[in-house]
Amino acid sequence: MAKAKTAYVCTDCGAEHAKWQGSCAECGAWNTLSEIVLQPAAKSAGAARGGYAGKAAGAPKVTPLTEVAMTAEVRTLTGIGELDRVLGGGLVDGSVVLVGGDPGIGKSTLLLQMLGTLGAQLPSVYVTGEESLAQVAARAQRLGLPLAPLQALAETCIERILDQAASARPRVLVIDSIQTIWTELLTAAPGSVSQVRESAARLTRFAKETGTSVFLVGHVTKEGGIAGPRVLEHMVDAVLYFEGESGSRFRVLRAFKNRFGAVNELGVFAMGDKGLREVPNPSAIFLSAHAGPTPGSAVMVTREGTRPLLVEVQALVDQSSLGNPRRVALGLEQNRLAMLLAVLHRHGGVAAYDQDVFINVVGGIRVQETAADLPALLAVLSSLRDRPLPEKTVAFGEVGLSGEIRPVPNGEERLKEAAHHGFRRAIVPRANAPKSGRVGDLEVVGVERLGQAIDACR
CATH class of the missing domain: 2.20.28 (Rubrerythrin, domain 2)
Known part of the structure; x- marks a missing residue:
């Protein structure tokens, strides 16, 4: 050879x-x-022993898209609603999904639970490169999963894994984790860039040729990214990432890439003694249960994928003793906070250049859209004046550098979500406000300038 x-x-x-x-x-x-x-x-050794690889039936040729059968991909529900949502509606045959997150956040637990619910209808194999089969079986028993449909393999050599998969013919294959897998073709140590990339390429080719859905568990670096080359993220069909504070029992699963669904789709779980449990009403965990109106608190409606969510933005403004006041943002972009404070001073007439400003999004969620501009400024203004916003008030909107309030996508869905949770007043961009001025019992106040939004809070 x-x-x-x-x-x-x-x-x-x-x-x-x-x-x-x-x-x-x-x-x-x-x-x-x-x-x-x-x-x-x-x-390769796998091909020599009659593995999965084989020659294609015929050479590929250029084909007009009009001749391609426009059939929708077949999806299989995993039995975990929040995971199905993040995947775009369920598992797609032949898809390759990369799951990342901090150690102990629940990656292996979620995938083992998924196999426990799928095992009765789809043959599956759980390949572990970090634990023994006894440890996997003990975890499945702790989670209360049926052991009969679960099949596991303790192996790290990609050639032997593919040989076993070719014999077992699973519909779902979980690799935990991709950093432990190595190939006989390379002399580099397992976990190196070349080993990770070559092993992932072999698994991706196996998924596409056999129609097997493959899940790859990825470690996280000190910088917070998935370990391995960036090409690993380009090779797979979807990248799912666990978010959440280490001390919190809530876990957020976000889709950073998905060829079969919406990007930034979000699923919420709660970690318990029986594993991860779905949270049917995520907005409830992102809203603090204050006894009454509290200064420095504003509620906004953000949109994660296809789901509108109510989250609370908290601000603390205090007199600074430093020459350069601090600007700290958790859950929001810090540079954007500095820009918004300058807009508040220039077009709102409120100066915070001698104040320390701290912004936090409750629940550990990270808001990446500009709809958080207006509620962030209203929370800062409320804390600075030590005066709470009107009770049951929600806000969203982008703030421009000239002080204008710009519309955001899906305004009607955001307003319906706020009305569904009992809010009575909404401060939104005028372009997002309905002509009737109401959505159910929700009064909608449309504003065009930052000054109008500040006046609407009095």
Whole structure:
């Protein structure tokens, strides 16, 4: 069998080298060269033993899209509603999903629960590279899952995993985790860039050729990203990421990439003694139960994927003893907070240049849309004046640099969600306000300028 041809590529600049060396000759970075396969071996061990790989029935040809059958992809419900929502409506045959998150946040627990509900209708295999089969069985018993439909494999060699998968013919394959998998074609250590990328490529090819849905569990680096090369995220069909504070029992599963559904779709879970449990009303956990109106608190309607959510934005404004007052934002972009404070001063007539400003989104959720601009400013203004906003008031809208209040997408759905939760007043961009001025029992106040929004809060 011919030996695979490899090279060493710098992970910083992408320069290619014929052999490994301490530093990159192009950019000068140290310890950034990783081995990659340029030309694989003539025949892999899996193919030699009659593995899954085989020649295509015919050579591909250029085909007009009008001749392609426009059939919708077949989806299978996992039995976990929040996971189905994040996946875009269920599992798609042949899809490859990367699941990331901090250690202990619930990645393995969620996937094992999914296999426990799917095992009765779809054959599945749980491949563990970090735990023994006894540990997996003990966790399944703690979660109260039926052991009969669950099949597990303790293996880290990708060739042997694919051989076993070709024999078992599962419809769902879970790899926990991709950093522990290695291939015989490379001499690099498991977890290296080349091993992770080659193993993921083999699994992706297996998924597409056999129609098996593959889940890859990915570790997280110190910077908070999924370990391994960025190309790993491009190879898979969906990237799901667990968010949540380490001390909180709530977990948020967000889709950062999804070829079969909406990006930024969000599912909410609560961790208990029986594993992860779905939260049917996520807005309830993101709203603090204050006994009465509280200064520095504003409620907004954000949109995560296809779901509108009510979240509370809290602000604390205090006299600063520093030459440069602090600007701290948790759940919002810090640079945008500094910009909004400048707009508040210039077009709202409220100065906060000598105040420390702290902003927090309750529940640990991260709001990435501009609809949080207006409620953030109203929360800052409420804390600065030590005067609460009117009770049962909700707000959303983008604030421009000239002080205008810009509309945001899906305004009608946001207002219906606020009315459904019993809010009585909404301060929104005029373009998002209905002509009647009401949505059910919700009074909608449309504003065009920041000054009008401030007046509407009095």
